[in-house]
Amino acid sequence: MPDPILCLEGLSKEYPTKSGSLTVLEPTSLTVGVSELVSIVGPSGCGKSTLLHIVGGLTTPTSGRVLLDGHEVTGPGAERGMVFQAYTLFPWLTVRQNVQFGPKQRGAKKAEREQLADHFLDAVGLHGFRDHFPKQLSGGMRQRVAIARALANSPRILLMDEPFGALDAQTRTVMQELLLTIRSKERTTTLFITHDIDEAVFLSDRIFVMTARPGRLKAEICVPFGSDRSPDLRTSPEFFQIRAEVYDLLHSEGQAVVDAEIAAGSSASG
Ligand SMILES: Nc1ncnc2c1ncn2[C@@H]1O[C@H](COP(=O)(O)OP(=O)(O)O)[C@@H](O)[C@H]1O
Ligand SMILES: [Mg+2]
Structure with a gap:
């Protein structure tokens, strides 16, 4: 390793x-x-x-x-850069300002902040949207900004x-x-x-x-x-083999969750 x-x-x-x-x-x-x-x-x-x-x-x-x-x-x-499921951008800041937020907090100069923001917005394919506000973006685009924002801090x-x-x-x-x-x-x-x-x-x-x-x-x-890895990997036999291995391990755990929910429901109602 x-x-x-x-x-x-x-x-x-x-x-x-x-x-x-x-x-x-x-x-x-x-x-x-x-x-x-x-x-x-x-x-x-x-x-x-x-x-x-x-x-x-x-x-x-x-x-x-x-x-x-x-x-x-x-x-x-x-x-430690965090990206959550829920959209966590600052709605009052533009895309570019959101990405610059971390560098600004640590006192990076304007030119460096802008260069970092542009680099990572480029990396997530959103350079053309840098002056938009989060509410003008789709869910996928907002998560791209969230990733760019996390990366702009150069997290370990x-x-x-x-x-x-x-x-x-x-x-x-x-x-x-x-x-x-x-x-x-x-x-x-x-x-x-x-x-x-x-x-x-x-x-x-x-x-x-x-x-x-x-x-x-x-x-x-x-x-x-x-x-x-190319997208073709998803349809390869090697992929399916590992997928099946994980599926087998997880399936019984999913069953345990459902059983516990049903047991909790029946003890609550009876
Ligand atoms: N602050 C809290 N107080 C009490 N229980 C909590 C708290 N936060 C999470 N839990 C419970 O801990 C369990 C695990 O939650 P979580 O870590 O969110 O699970 P997952 O992300 O795997 O779905 C859940 O049963 C949840 O209800
Ligand atoms: Mg969770």
């Missing part, structure tokens, strides 16, 4: 509730190496966002710690929480290909959360499969397709 950038050491999370504490994440350890894209797939509610929020410094773990380049994470920081790692989850299937496919192109140029290390198996296989170097809540890592799958 390449040199590690990010190490999660025994991260767990419990939330206090009226009926005692709710374990959302069981002790979880993993490492992400330089320039890798590692994804985590798991059923709804298994603690994926909780895990990513801990890495982002937005939530504190109940136990364990996160190390970035060997330093413990204690809060949010620009070296990009943390993406179902970033294409709200997009229609065609736009989603295009965005996945865009992410591959950006990664082959910028070599950005990425921790990627999704529940979409195809997306995970198409994008990842390694995939961790989580169990239903309380989430823990159930399996690790290496995806041996290298960094130069």
Whole structure:
């Protein structure tokens, strides 16, 4: 494996509730190496966002710690660029101003900020839209801006929480290909959360499969397709083979979620 950038050491999370504490994440350890894209797939509610929020410094773990380049994470920081499913652009700023926001915060001069914004807007194919406001853009375009904004901070790692989850299937496919192109140029290390198996296989170097809540890592799958991937990969036998492996691991977890929901419903009504 390449040199590690990010190490999660025994991260767990419990939330206090009226009926005692709710374990959302069981002790979880993993490492992400330089320039890798590692994804985590798991059923709804298994603690994926909780895990990513801990890495982002937005939530504190109940136990364990996160190390970035060997330093413990204690809060949010620009070296971890976050992209969420929901659109999080500043509506009162133009596209270009949104992308310049991080560099401006760290005191970058105007010329440098503009150069960074132009570079990354180019990378996401939105140069012609730099003076638009977010509300004038489609969902896919807004996520392109969100990616450009995260990259403009030159993060050590990009943390993406179902970033294409709200997009229609065609736009989603295009965005996945865009992410591959950006990664082959910028070599950005990425921790990627999704529940979409195809997306995970198409994008990842390694995939961790989580169990239903309380989430823990159930399996690790290496995806041996290298960094130069063409859209044709999606229809290759090798792709289908790995897809089937992940599907088998996830299917029983999805069933566990549905069974738990049905059991909770019947105990509540009876
Ligand atoms: N602040 C909170 N207090 C109590 N429970 C929470 C809180 N945040 C999330 N949860 C619960 O933790 C579980 C995991 O949530 P989440 O990490 O969002 O799952 P995922 O992203 O895998 O769908 C869910 O059951 C959710 O209801
Ligand atoms: Mg989530």
